[in-house]
Amino acid sequence: MIAALASGTGTILEALISAELPIEVVLVDRPCAAEKVAERAGIPIELVERSFAPGFDRDAYSESILAALAPHRPRLIAMAGFGTVLGAAVFAAYAGRILNTHPSLLPAFKGWHAVAQALGAGVSETGCTVHIATLEVDAGPILAQEAVPVYSDDDESTLHERIKQVERRLYPTAIRCFLAGMQAAGASRGDKEVP
Ligand code: GRF
Numbered sequence: 001m002i003a004a005l006a007s008g009t010g011t012i013l014e015a016l017i018s019a020e021l022p023i024e025v026v027l028v029d030r031p032c033a034a035e036k037v038a039e040r041a042g043i044p045i046e047l048v049e050r051s052f053a054p055g056f057d058r059d060a061y062s063e064s065i066l067a068a069l070a071p072h073r074p075r076l077i078a079m080a081g082f083g084t085v086l087g088a089a090v091f092a093a094y095a096g097r098i099l100n101t102h103p104s105l106l107p108a109f110k111g112w113h114a115v116a117q118a119l120g121a122g123v124s125e126t127g128c129t130v131h132i133a134t135l136e137v138d139a140g141p142i143l144a145q146e147a148v149p150v151y152s153d154d155d156e157s158t159l160h161e162r163i164k165q166v167e168r169r170l171y172p173t174a175i176r177c178f179l180a181g182m183q184a185a186g187a188s189r190g191d192k193e194v195p
Pocket of ligand 1: 007
């Protein structure tokens with residue numbers, strides 16, 4: 001039912017798996033530790049390797065993602081530290097059904113360097129945000145947020161780890177609520193097969 005997209009160490013993915021969410025496939029955009037997490041859990045992996053060369057064709061890459069996901073027929077996509085900005089075709093195919101967790105209190109500190117930006121800005125708290133992903137990066141409707149304190153001796157890694165500890169709890173809960181909402185909406189429409 002869920003396709004999880006990951007690129008990194010896979011600790012958020014691991015939290016989704018531990019929460020027993022129905023993850024049917026893990027798609028990664030590069031060889032990464034998240035593959036091992038999926039492998040250990042016996043979840044099929046799709047490696048759709050991206051290029052980092054100048055002129056990277058985001059639209060063609062997005063079509064490859066759609067092709068890799070299609071046989072798994074996911075109802076929901078959960079980004080779990082996915083390092084590629086998805087193109088319009090993916091958002092058209094899964095409109096309103098792509099979730100993301102971001103390590104800041106959005107709309108503050110969008111983008112890939114959210115934790116470093118929070119440290120650089122000297123804020124006393126930052127946090128994490130679970131939201132519906134849209135074509136505009138880190139801008140979709142917010143589903144859940146939680147604040148995390150910043151300590152004076154924090155570096156990027158200690159602060160990110162403190163944020164991730166919250167994400168590992170908040171994201172699975174938010175996904176579960178979202179799935180329940182999808183199910184209720186499907187039932188009220190009279191869908192034969194509800195997610
Ligand atoms: C998380 O902080 C998530 O918000 C961000 O990437 C990180 C993934 O962590 N998008 P991990 O690789 O699962 O440990």
